[in-house]
Amino acid sequence: MKNHYVKGTVRKGEYYDSVTLMRLAQKIGEISGVLDSAAVMASDSNKAILESAGMLTEELRDSSDNDLIIVLKAENQASVENIDIDKLLTSLKSASKSQAVRAPRSLDGALKNMPDANLAIISVAGRFAGDEARRALEAGLHVMLFSDNVSLETEIELKRYAVAKGLLLMGPDCGTAIINGVPLGFANAVRRGDIGIVAASGTGLQEVSCIISNNGAGISQAIGTGSRDLGSEVGGLMFIEGIKALSDDKATKIILLVSKPPALETLEKIAPILNNVTKPIVAIFLGAEQKDTDRIKYAKSLEGGALLAVTLSKGETDISTLQGDSQLSNIARAEIIKLKLGQQFIRGLFSGGTFSYEAQVLLRGMDDIYSNSPIKGNKQLDYYLKSQKHTLIDMGADEFTVGRLHPMIDFSLRKKRMIQEATDPETAIILFDIVLGFGANMNPLDEIAPAIEEARQVAEGRYLSFICSITGTDNDPQNRSTVMRGLKELEIIVTESNAAASKLARMIVEELAGRK
Amino acid sequence: MIEILSIGDKISVGQYLAHSRFSKAVNFKNGEEMVAVVNEEIGSGPINLVTRGVDFGAVDSLQVDDYRLLIDGNEIRYESTIRYQSKLEFPEEPDPNMVFLNLQIFKEALVKYSPPKSLTQLIETSPISEFWGSFEKTLYLRFKSALKLMNLGRIREGVQAMRGLGFGLTPGGDDFNAGMISAYKAAEIVFGRDYSELINDIYTSAIGGNFISNAFLRCARDGCFTETQKALMIALVCKSDEEIDTCTRALCTTGATSGADWGIGVFMTFNRI
Structure with missing residues (x-):
């Protein structure tokens, strides 16, 4: 042998x-x-x-x-x-x-692999997405339509068809959802619980679900609708279906709604649906002024709404904030001492449109706020690559993402912009966010640290106030505590929410204005 | 911030050092004693410390005192209310016939949810060609012959043949033996019989040199169950088909094949009683 x-x-x-x-x-x-x-x-x-x-x-x-x-x-x-x-x-x-067992190449192939499936996630080029979504709905599947660049007409047609079949069509451009505890798309590892969310904002959904989870409550379901759903054309078709689904869902005790202000006619369509719901409702329609009713409470920020939902979930009465005004004020006072005369502006570089929107709402009343997507009362930037006075940028907007990955994954443009802002002697604060979770950048610290260092170098001795909010949980693959600790070691101010970061930035610039 | 969500009732006071590390768990060792620091996804168990905020890639030391833990020197106090009770209690009077009626559903769920190359191969005949290399092929045959010994009533010999057999941190044979013991512990409650002598026999034959397997076998001998195992046992005795399916699915996600291998041990044992 x-x-x-x-x-x-x-x-x-x-x-x-x-x-x-x-x-x-x-x-x-x-x-x-x-x-x-x-x-x-x-x-x-x-x-x-x-x-x-x-x-x-x-x-x-x-x-x-x-x-x-x-x-x-x-x-x-x-x-x-x-x-x-x-x-x-x-x-x-x-x-x-x-590793996947065997990656199917078509919807039919996927259904053969998993005949019991009742939800399809569609992420193909926008021009094909409508047809695929239609096919999935015809097969009796709920759809999460991750793809963007789907026409408004197609969205309306698909959503009407979904409603007729008693199915959900989440999207288009629906980045996140949590269904029966399973995070889909850009979602976070949050606790399960009794708070159900319907959101027309992906990052908004992530922020509220993480705050809820980090504060001891949990999520039953989180349904994304796509950001156009509450516009007058779509008329809240999926927002309404989402509310109805949560109203019927036994695991959901509290309903949390997240959106920019709906169109007036859409709000009129939603109102009778909300009136029929017997569960407590917390609504965050960022920037809108609404009066509370017995069952519907309105919050002004993502943090405020999330904490209100937590309070209701726990059966408590006292609503707290994550970082109170006095704590933020102390940080602000410590920061202004380090800033030089002439440094006076906020430069906000956000990976999510909702964060940029919320920051603009919370800075409302201040003069000279510019953005690439300004809210009413603020100004459009002359050129999106050049900041003017206080500038709050949605870096997830189309002009930044064509041919690139989303800024939650690809930090390259934000890093460049940070360094660019640091060269401006009038920049006082660089405000930014880091979103953790599935699908997001796995090593945010390694990405951001060299950019911070370079920004400080190009600032030529001027101190820069870096303020960062983290959206995530300790169960996310990146681990929120680890990222937070790393950022603090880089001497970055880390806040518990985007709202807290925005409020802190406002306190600092208002103090600076008073110092002149 | 580190948060303690649940502390197993079999965790002993003492100083522990990291033994083995995974993405969702770190096993700590103090002599023969073990504590598994895990995240919520893994869940509660007799020797599990369920935490939030622990960096599993970095944590090295653990000290357990009464009402206080030190994780890498960070002190965390905990209330006795978060102590996980691992003993099996049924919410209603167990119906012995129900277990036998539910066994087929359990078997189908095990076949459906078990990962490839777990011991499900013992209840679902696999062609030998599916196994790779001489080790896998021989392993399969050894499992078969160990099971044959048990079916012939030569339990002790069968358990010894199973001991240490298989891949991974806890070899499949050890998980199977732990499942067997757990099934007899549950059967004592369900059928009102005394299996203590047999349990002790199986335990002494099953115990070997694998530190983690031994810790799991001790838990099984003492009638301690993880929350996933407990839910399955309750489902087998007094819940619906759907519950059995859900609980089996959850069990089969425990470890790579450990949960499924333990489940096969439970199934085979009830099938033999």
Whole structure:
């Protein structure tokens, strides 16, 4: 019988799950020249099997139950000399995170793989998205339409069809949702609970769900509708369906609505639906002035609405803020001492349109606020790449994202803009957000730290007040506490919400104005 | 900020050091004692410390005192109310017949939700060609013969043959043995019989040199269940088909194949009683 070469290694203190080890063995076995392989814990039973296969080397004989053993049998030594086990393990670990059983290439293929599915997520180029969504609705599936660039006419047609079939069509441009505890798209690992959300704003939904989770309550369902839903043309078709679904959902005790102000005629359509709901409702229609009723409470900020919902969920009466005015005021006073005369403007670089919108609402009443998407009373930037006085930019807007990934993933333009703002001697505050969660940038600290350092260098001795809000939870893959700690080590002021960051920025510039 | 959501009732006071690290859990060791610091997704268990805010990639030390924990030197006080009670209690009088009626549903759910190459292969015949390499093929045959010994009533020999058999941090054979013990513990309550001698026999035959397997076997012997295991047992005895399906699905997401392997041990045991 031909003598084969057998090579075994013992690895102490290394632990992997069974699937990883099976795949490692298979991967080694696929290498040319390898005849057989195994990667297992060194129990006596496993060693007995290896012995029967002629694969138990002397070195492996002495291993104990808590050791990992990796062994291969090859035609000869030369053919396997260069096998790098560590590299194989690393590739397996990263592959296991994204491995799919078998990626279907069509909706029909997906339905064959999973005939019980009742929801389709559609993320294809906008021009094809309408047809795919229609197909999914025809197949009786709820749809989360992640794609953007779907025409308004198509959106209306699809939503009318969905309503007629008793289905949800979330989107288009629906970036996030949480259905029965499963986060979809850009969502966060939040607690489950009794607060149901309907939102026409992706980042708004993420912000409120994280604040709720971080404050001890949880989410039953979170339904995204796409930002155009509450406009006069679509007429809130899915917002209304979302409210009805949550009203019927046994797990939902409180309904939280998140949106920019709806069109007046849409609000008139929603009002009777809300009146029929028996559950308490908290509504955040950013920038709108509404009067509370017995069952419907209106909040002025995402933080305010989320905390109000938490209070109702816990059956408490006292509504708190995450960072009170006195705490923010103390930070503001400490900051203005460091700023030089002439530094007076806020430069807000937001990854979500809703954050830019909310900041503008909370800075309302201040003069000279510019934006690439200004709210009523603020001014349109002359050129979106050049700031003017107080500038609050939605970096998720089309002009920044054509041919690029969303700024929650790709920080490159924000980093450049940070450095650009730092060269302006009138810049006092660089206000920004970091959104964590599934789909978002996995290493925000590593991305942002060099840009902060460079911004400080180009500021030539001027102090810059960096204020950052984090949207995320400790269960997100990036871990909110770790990111927060890292940002603080970079001497960045980290606030608990976008609203708190905006309020703090306002306090600082108002103090600065008073100093002149 | 680190938050403690639940602390298992089998966790002993003492100083622990990190033993093995995964994305959602870090196992800590103090002699033979183990504590698994886990996130909410993993959930409560007799030796689980369910936390929020722990950086699983970095945490190294754990000290457990009464009403106080030190995680990497950070002190966290906890209330006794968050102590997880791991003993199995049924919400209503268990109906022994129900278990047998539900076994088929449980089996179907195990086949449906078990990950590939778990011990489901023991209840769903797999062609030998599906296994890769001589180790996997021989392993499958060894599992089969261990099970055969048990079915012949040679329980102790079967358990010994299962011990340490399989891949991974806790070999499938060890998880199977723990499932067997847990099933007998549940059967004591459901059928009102005394299996203590048999349980002790299985336990002493199953215990080996794997620190983590041993910790799980001890929990099983002492009648301690994780919340996922408990929910399944309750579903098997007094809940609907849908509940069994849901609980089995949850069980099969525990570890890579551990949950499914434990489930097969439970199924085989009830099937034999």
